[in-house]
Amino acid sequence: MTSKQEFIEKLRNSSLRPTKQRINICEVLFNRDKTFHFTINDLFKLIKDKTGEKVSLATVYNTVHAFHKKGYLKEIPINSNQTYFDTNVTDHHHFFDVKEEKLIDLKNEDVGPIEIQKSIPGKKIKSVEVLVKLED
Amino acid sequence: MTSKQEFIEKLRNSSLRPTKQRINICEVLFNRDKTFHFTINDLFKLIKDKTGEKVSLATVYNTVHAFHKKGYLKEIPINSNQTYFDTNVTDHHHFFDVKEEKLIDLKNEDVGPIEIQKSIPGKKIKSVEVLVKLED
DNA sequence: TTCGTTGTTTATAATTATTCTAAAGAAGAT
């Protein structure tokens, strides 16, 4: 499998040694066609389901945070009891289906350019994110 | 004081009896010129500081949630260890100063109209919020 | 007013996501 080399590269770039556990995490995170929105708990369960091997919760947290810090994962700002992450690290916005507690990507063209007309002295803009909440 | 009557009205509208504790909470929340962004913990401390009387944390949580449910408070979607609320319940967007952990209002005209071009069958838009993260 | 009812406050316990710890194990360098 060619993807394993990519996983190892991602891990090394994040200053992480490529261990069996971390490869399994990568398998679930990055071996996909579409973007993946998840909580740590989602990921934790999926690792067991998809790889058949259990990885400790602490390792899942540590690895996700390292990837997030390196920019391989994006954190989505929602008020939920759990933190949501996204494998799509490009600039993009989201629908949040409040009932289903599911995130859906919005393409930038679905929202249009957003120009912030105000500025705060000494501060610069780090990110601009739109969250569209959906109800039935 | 004329504002006390408004507090009582807000409480009644939220199906809450006007107690001394809740009036004190209202005093801190609503007796202001500018919008107020806060966490429960901010509010809890401010009540003691501003009114000299202690209100239990449970009461602060309960009252804030009742006001939120009724629409007298807005919850701001940020990933933080604590939930942020806002006394400005109009549609508006925010800067979030990541270092200072402070919210700043953006007027709608500072952002411009946002048109969402995508729709999800069976769902309608409940809110559209922009969060602009600031760094030094 | 007084009394009964219903709602409220509070200390404290429970819950839960996340982070920390430290011991045992694995990876990498020589």
Place this chain on the structure above:
DNA sequence: ATCTTCTTTAGAATAATTATAAACAACGAA
């Protein structure tokens, strides 16, 4: 192979939030 450094893991610690239940206060009818 050996040594060093990093990693995994179970379990403990932390911290925000929610639940509990007993003492107390607001309300409305009598």
